[in-house]
Amino acid sequence: MEINIKWHKKNKMLKNATIEQKIKWHEEHARHCCCRDSKKHLLQLKKKIPLTVKNHQVVARNSRKHKAWALEAAKEARKVLLIFEKENPKDNRPRLAIEAIKAWATGKKRA
Ligand SMILES: [Zn+2]
Numbered sequence: 001m002e003i004n005i006k007w008h009k010k011n012k013m014l015k016n017a018t019i020e021q022k023i024k025w026h027e028e029h030a031r032h033c034c035c036r037d038s039k040k041h042l043l044q045l046k047k048k049i050p051l052t053v054k055n056h057q058v059v060a061r062n063s064r065k066h067k068a069w070a071l072e073a074a075k076e077a078r079k080v081l082l083i084f085e086k087e088n089p090k091d092n093r094p095r096l097a098i099e100a101i102k103a104w105a106t107g108k109k110r111a
Contacts, residue, residue, distance in 0.1 A: 013025050073101070081095060
């Protein structure tokens with residue numbers, strides 16, 4: 001088991017790394033270094049990820065794919081928003097929900 005010191009110096013694990021960031025680090029680690037068995041550790045990490053399901057596909061919660069799906073759903077909801085608001089002019093909850101989804105999925109603050 002040889003350690004790739006150069007790689008380790010360049011690629012420090014973030015202090016408050018998310019599970020996804022840890023998985024990414026360990027995947028990269030496995031490619032560049034043999035100082036420990038990353039495969040076993042990766043499997044343990046992947047078991048910790050909460051999952052979400054769409055069309056029988058499973059993705060990690062808060063992953064890029066999950067956010068892409070959410071944006072898709074927000075886009076569809078936006079199409080019928082005006083119809084809803086015409087009938088419920090005082091109810092802004094759907095609009096706020098769509099904005100919240102967009103903010104979460106893009107990492108931007110709400111407008
Ligand atoms: Zn290593």
